Amino acid sequence: MVETRPFLTFVTHLVLILGVVMIALPIWITFVAASHDDIRMTQAPIPMLPGGFFWENFKRTLFGSGLAGNEITPVWRMLFNSLVMALAIAGGKIVISLLSAFAIVYFKFPFRMGFFWMIFLTLMLPVEVRILPTFEVVANLGLLNSYWGLSIPLIASATATFMFRQVFLTIPDEMLESARIDGAGPMRFFWDILIPLSRTNIAALFVILFIYGWNQYLWPLLITTDSDMTTIVVSIKQMLEAAEQSPQWNIIMMTAMLAMLPPIIVVIAMQKLFVQGLTETDK
Amino acid sequence: MASITLDSLTKSYGQTEVLHHIQGEIQHGEFIVIVGPSGCGKSTLLRMVAGLETVTSGQVSIGDKVINDLEPADRDIAMVFQNYALYPHMSVEQNMAYGLKIRKFPKAEIKRRVEQAADILEIRDYLKRKPRQLSGGQRQRVAMGRAIVRDPQVFLFDEPLSNLDAKLRVQMRLEIRKLQRRLGVTSIYVTHDQVEAMTLGDRLMVLNGGYVEQFGTPIEVYEKPASVFVAGFIGSPSMNFISAQASKGQLTLPDGTTLASNTSANGPVTLGMRPEHLKQHGSGPIQLEVDLPEQLGATTLVHGRISGTELPITASLxxxxxxxxxxxLRFDAPVEQMHIFDAQTGKRIE
Structure with a gap:
């Protein structure tokens, strides 16, 4: 809809700018807080302009012991833990969903629809609902405080299976028949035709799942007791209640900024494929 | 030798039999067109030869080898699909080479074959492009190129021209025919377009409701249609059918007109006359009351009824x-151009 009414244009811009300010202001405050020294952040009013301690805070947070007087793991280690977990969740979900969607769409086997509905049912059982039994299982397998324990219980995924099923259903049957005549076996077809054709969808899903994995809070909180295995999202919360002294906002805010960074990098790097994957319908 | 034998080929989906005991011998190098209205089972028949549909009963053989249970890849066939089914993420060259790559041909041989096919089809300039950068006609050529490089014993075409516009269709039709002559590969071509069928085929297999109505050369099918269905399906505009009474070589039309004929049949028959065979003649026995003339330039189609009745009849002038x-208008019905069919079974009576 194209309208040329100056007043409407003004109002829409105003609403947009307000929205942007509401979202951007906390991030700005985070940045400002991360660039002052310990003392300044405890004084009112809180500063609105950046100070000169940004790089010092950065080094102290990333490689140092973080909070003063606390035996906490350096933040780079937590970033690394988060990264491993997010990548394992995103990668694992994509691999498993691709294979299960491939089986459901292209193979006839007994109880095919039964399996389909079983996968569907898991949609109704997110981690939070099954968290105690899942914890029990993971604990019995001795996977507490390990990357396996962090990622495997979150990998099983119905949503991604569904999405790939839909993607595969849009690929014309002739593609399969043509590949059969060309002599491609099932796995060859999967690898040479299906994967390249779902490339953009895989990328879109990767972005979504990476962020999903990165933002996990409850599960890592539950199964990591060793501070070497904590993820960054969990650690921010722990920093707040760490010592008996007042919270060191500059360090906490720096950590928060570091925690925001990887999802942003992933989104920016994969933006083009991400948009294509969500909008492209033509195969 | 790549002859194809269809022996009592039957296809059922559950209880429903869709193809009934199809019988046919296809010679080496022959171009066979399977033609029929949509839903007659022609694509299913082709796909059974390709191995994309299972055979319920009967046998398909290529040469002396029964291929019922072979995978499509092991049948030494190549197929061109209606929507081309090119792999969208591969270049033209990769599309054509894919089948050879899977069969582990040496690289140099693949390159040689792809280039040779590209030369034949004049698509050498597009080898590096992706299918979506090509026009419909070019995609069609690539699809054929993909079939050619394999150097198969049999080509199968599943309505390959139906996605093209009318002009391009005529042009590609000629090219397919020339190509097939040149390569001498036994081919089966499925279409619902009777013009394509007439121009392409060495022989036509006319299918209707899962039965073979007639299997013969285009001229045989045109001149001696085996049934009312074939007579109505082949030829444009389609044949006029008038129910008549035959006795002693004479035909009596419902309006009382009597026509001389050479039929030996007696009793109720269906008389078939092609619009182009009705000869306008001042004192002809058939009276056509004009409803609507259609001016096509080269010819004029006159649609109307037989005077005093509601029987539709069309003449081409x-x-x-x-x-x-x-x-x-009055018309003569030449005896040698009459087709007499049994009123009950619709079969031709000589």
Missing amino acids: NGIHAASSGDV
Whole structure:
């Protein structure tokens, strides 16, 4: 809809700018807080302009012991833990969903629809609902405080299976028949035709799942007791209640900024494929 | 030798039999067109030869080898699909080479074959492009190129021209025919377009409701249609059918007109006359009351009824004719152009 009414244009811009300010202001405050020294952040009013301690805070947070007087793991280690977990969740979900969607769409086997509905049912059982039994299982397998324990219980995924099923259903049957005549076996077809054709969808899903994995809070909180295995999202919360002294906002805010960074990098790097994957319908 | 034998080929989906005991011998190098209305089972028949549908009973053989249970890849066939089914993420060259790559041909041999096919089809300039950068006609060529490089014993075409516009269709039709002559590969071509069928085929297999109505050369099918269905399906505009009574070589039409004929049949029959065979003649026995003339330039189609009845009849006149609604034109029905069919079974009576 194209309208040329100056007043409407003004109002829409105003609403947009307000929205942007509401979202951007906390991030700005985070940045400002991360660039002052310990003392300044405890004084009112809180500063609105950046100070000169940004790089010092950065080094102290990333490689140092973080909070003063606390035996906490350096933040780079937590970033690394988060990264491993997010990548394992995103990668694992994509691999498993691709294979299960491939089986459901292209193979006839007994109880095919039964399996389909079983996968569907898991949609109704997110981690939070099954968290105690899942914890029990993971604990019995001795996977507490390990990357396996962090990622495997979150990998099983119905949503991604569904999405790939839909993607595969849009690929014309002739593609399969043509590949059969060309002599491609099932796995060859999967690898040479299906994967390249779902490339953009895989990328879109990767972005979504990476962020999903990165933002996990409850599960890592539950199964990591060793501070070497904590993820960054969990650690921010722990920093707040760490010592008996007042919270060191500059360090906490720096950590928060570091925690925001990887999802942003992933989104920016994969933006083009991400948009294509969500909008492209033509195969 | 790549002859194809269809022996009592039957296909059922559950309880429903869709193809009934199809019988046919296809010679080496022959171009066979399977033609019929949609839903007659022609694509299913082709796909059974390709190995994309299972055979319920009967046998398909290529040469002396029964191929019922072979995978499509092991049948030494190549197929061109209606929507081309090119792999969208591969370049033209990769599309054509894919089948050879899977069969582990040496790289140099693949390159040689792809280039040779590209030369034949004049698509050498597009080898590096992706299918979506090509026009419909070019995609069609690539699809054929993909079939050619494999150097198979049999080509199968599943309505390959139906996605092209009318002009391009005529052009590609000629090219497919020339190509097939040149390569001499036994081919089966499925279409619902009777013009394509007439121009392409060495022989036509006319299918209707899962039965073979007639299997013969285009001229046989045109001149001696085996049934009312074939007579109506092949030829444009389609044949006029008038129910008549035959006795002692004479035909009596419902309006009382009697026509001389050479039929030996007696009793109720269906008389078939092609519009182009009705000869306008001042004292002809058939009176056509004009409803609507259609001027096509080279010919004029006159649609109307037999005077005094509601029986539709169409005549095709050469050149431009100024007939208007309500006029009565008289026609002769030449004895040798009459087709007499059994009124009950619809089969041809000689």
